[in-house]
Amino acid sequence: MKTIGDQQLLKRINRSVLLRLLRARPGLSRARLASESGLTKSTVSGLVRELIEDRWLTESDAAVVDGLGRPSTPLFINDQVRALAGIEIGVETMRVVCVSLLGEVLHSDAQTLHSTQPAAACTQAAAMCAQAWDAIAARGLEITGIGVGVPGAVDDATGIVLFAPNLGWRRLDLLPLLTEAFAAAGLPRVPVQLQNEADVAALGEYEFCDGEGEDPLIFVDCDVGVGAGIVLNDRLFTGAQGMAGEIGHTILQADGPLCSCGRRGCAEAFFGSRMLGSKPGDERRAGQMLGVLLQNLWITFDPRAIVVGGATCVNRPEFLQGAIDTVHRYAEAAGMPPPVVRAARHGLLAPAVGAAALALHDYLRPMHPNTVERREKASPRLLTRRV
Template sequence: MKTIGDQQLLKRINRSVLLRLLRAQPGLSRARLASESGLTKSTVSGLVRELIEDRWLTESGAAVADGLGRPSTPLSINDRVRALIGVEVGVETMRVVCVSLLGEVLHADTRPLHGTAPAAACALAAAMCAQAWDEIASRGLEVTGIGVGVPGAVDDATGIVLFAPNLGWRRLDLLPQLIDAFAAEGLPRVPVQLQNEADVAALGEYEFCDGEGEDPLIFVDCDVGVGAGIVLNDRLFTGAQGMAGEIGHSILQADGPLCSCGRRGCAEAFFGSRMMGQGPGDVRRAGEMLGVLLQNLWMTFDPRAIVVGGSTCVRHPEFLQSARETVHRYADAAGMPPPVVRGARHGLLAPAIGAAALALHEYLRPMHPNTVERRERASPQLLMR
């Protein structure tokens, strides 16, 4: 029988429900948590006590009226104990950030990535994470998990990088190399998660927001490559083999410019940073083609928000404006309200911050079919309490 295991899983699920409610609505009381979650008051009371003891939650000393008949003590996520590390392995740069459980950036570092050898990339990531860890420890915080985003398709179950064309990686089992590099730098063992950089950027926008997250949400990353991350029904939508969102080589014009992949008319051939012209007319035209791509994503997923980030947006603000105008023209022609189209909240740090959000996202969703397998593979002997 699996009674004990089932009870432990049920407790984890219920704990995650309360944590997610308080992330979306800080200040809820125990009574309101019971009402919002559907759990009994006694269950909520016991779980809250455990979460306070484990330093996931904190409570205000002042009781307030909660509208349910008697004064209650507001609860909130304790962001003064735990931190998360996020790593973006870019094509030309490496970025590492530390964030609080609520998404506040506590540390950020960017360094050039010289060469594409996996061992060198892992070593640089580990050295930067070690420095970040020291910075967080000096503040009296402990790191709960590390997330890593890479510019390529990642198998959602195994964590294998299926292909990252701009780095020349194919079927690369990167996660063990990262864990070994972290150990070589003397980092304590914590869960390590690996995912596509656009996917994690979408998670960052979704998890670290005010109130309820926008769902569905699409993040489009416009850098050397072009990719998309999709949050659908409170989870990343990665497809059957981790290939969902590989939009850089979707065809926007049948007889368009030659792409690095050998085909013509790919999205990257119009607005990948290595291909895009520098003149005002070139940037505006590239933005219009991005708008065509965003219109197609809109019609495919009907998102509440489309977020666009990456170095191209930072260097050319008019690029995103042109894309937004194009989407609005399509919407006006169809007589339909367009989705929100906006820039990334944290600019170039979006994938790294999203990578930090990845570990928290996985922890708060214990029933995800791949969560246990991926967490055990990432760190076999240590799960987050």
């Protein structure tokens, strides 16, 4: 019989419901949590007691009068115990961050990527992560999960990097290499998650926001490559094989400039950082073409927000402004209100911060497709401290 397993899963689901409510609306009381979640007061009381004992929640010392007319104790996510680590293995740069459960960046580091050889890249990531671990331990916190973002398509079911053309990787099972490198560096035992860098950047913008998350949300990453991450119906939309959002080689102009892929008129041929020239008018034209791409994403997905990040946008703010102006012109011509188009909150750190959000996103959604499968696949690869 699966009675015990079912009860444990039900408890995990109910715990995640309360945690998600308090992340979106800090300070809710037990009574308000029961009202908002639909759970009974006794169930909420028991779950809150467990979450406080497990140091997921903390309660205010001062009671307040809530809308139900009686004094109550506000509850909050406890961000003084756990932290999350995020790693971006970029085409040219490796970035590592540690963030609180509420998305505050506690530590960050960036280095030039020493080698695109997979084992060497993993060794570099492990060394940087070990330094981050020491910095977080000095704050009295413990890292409870590591997320990794890579510039390529990742198969959700297997965790295999299907292809990362700018790194020269194809059908690479990266997780074992990462966990071996982490173990060799003496890192403690925590689960490791892997996903496309634009996908995790979208998660970071979605999870670490003020109030309710913007859904649908699209993150467009403009760097050496151009990609998109899509949050749709409270989860990442990655497609059947992890290929959703590979927008760098969508054609924006027939017979346009030659792209590195051999075709003409691709998005990367207009505003990939290696293709963006310094001639007068290049940046203006590139911003317009990015605006065309954003308009197409808007009409396709009707998102609440489109977030644009990557080195090209951070280093050339007028490039992003040109794209925003283009979207607004299309909206005005159609007589429609444009979506929110904004820069990434964390700038160049967006993919690394999003990678840190990945483990939390899955933890708070135990019934999402692939969540259990990813967790089961990750379990044999948990890190163990070497002594």
